[in-house]
Amino acid sequence: MAARVLQQCVRSLARPSLGLFPVNLALRAAVAPAVTVHRPFSFAADSRRMRWLGQSRISSVELLCRQYGDLPPLTLETIKDRVMYVLKLYDKINPEKIQATSHFMKDLGLDSLDQVEIIMAMEDEFGFEIPDAEAEKLMTPEEIVQYIADKKDVYE
Amino acid sequence: MSSRLPPAALSLKQFLQRQKVLAVYRNMFRTIRQVPDEADRKYLKDWAREEFKRNKNATNQDVIRMMIKQASNHLEELQKSLALAKS
Numbered sequence: 576m577a578a579r580v581l582q583q584c585v586r587s588l589a590r591p592s593l594g595l596f597p598v599n600l601a602l603r604a605a606v607a608p609a610v611t612v613h614r615p616f617s618f619a620a621d622s623r624r625m626r627w628l629g630q631s632r633i634s635s636v637e638l639l640c641r642q643y644g645d646l647p648p649l650t651l652e653t654i655k656d657r658v659m660y661v662l663k664l665y666d667k668i669n670p671e672k673i674q675a676t677s678h679f680m681k682d683l684g685l686d687s688l689d690q691v692e693i694i695m696a697m698e699d700e701f702g703f704e705i706p707d708a709e710a711e712k713l714m715t716p717e718e719i720v721q722y723i724a725d726k727k728d729v730y731e
Numbered sequence: 732m733s734s735r736l737p738p739a740a741l742s743l744k745q746f747l748q749r750q751k752v753l754a755v756y757r758n759m760f761r762t763i764r765q766v767p768d769e770a771d772r773k774y775l776k777d778w779a780r781e782e783f784k785r786n787k788n789a790t791n792q793d794v795i796r797m798m799i800k801q802a803s804n805h806l807e808e809l810q811k812s813l814a815l816a817k818s
Contacts, residue, residue, distance in 0.1 A: 688783055691753055695760050707754060 649729050675717045755802045
């Protein structure tokens with residue numbers, strides 16, 4: 576029984592239009608009923624399956640391509656937009672006055688506790704931790720964008 | 732503990748204390764992040780912010796040291812409660 580199925584599969588492999596995927600499916604599907612069901616039934620099922628294989632011309636390239644999940648790639652533009660968005664949401668900052676080069680302490684009048692909060696908000700937004708020593712040096716949105724681009728290997 | 736740099740720079744001890752305060756503040760926020768409930772998180776963040784801002788202008792080193800110790804104790808308590816709640 577299995578030998579006959581294998582024969583049919585090898586013949587179908589020789590046909591150029593069929594990819595590997597439907598052959599595997601047929602193999603797997605064929606092995607299961609071969610074990611449980613007795614001869615006449617599985618014979619009919621096999622011939623049906625062979626007809627199906629012959630009719631469908633699935634493009635093998637699409638099926639061989641795997642799909643992984645991932646976030647959209649970071650660019651300097653997107654990082655800058657996200658940083659400015661988070662800063663505008665912060666209630667101690669006036670959204671109109673903030674620019675890329677405004678210094679937190681000198682221009683916006685925030686203190687170091689606020690700066691810690693801002694950097695923590697950035698950590699939340701981008702999903703990675705910023706160590707203390709480097710966090711306290713980031714005093715403008717521009718510097719934050721540069722730092723994140725550094726850490727995430729974003730070049731342009 | 733004014734965080735805008737005064738005309739006279741901080742002495743080494745004051746500078747180190749300032750760093751400690753900021754470190755405790757940061758660790759507090761990092762721990763609060765792990766609290767499961769959103770409303771609790773907001774309440775704890777506001778509470779921490781209030782406490783730190785209220786004592787922002789203390790200048791006596793011993794008083795500051797005491798306050799740092801108090802904050803660290805609160806932080807430890809919070810961490811222990813979180814660990815208990817998770818198990």
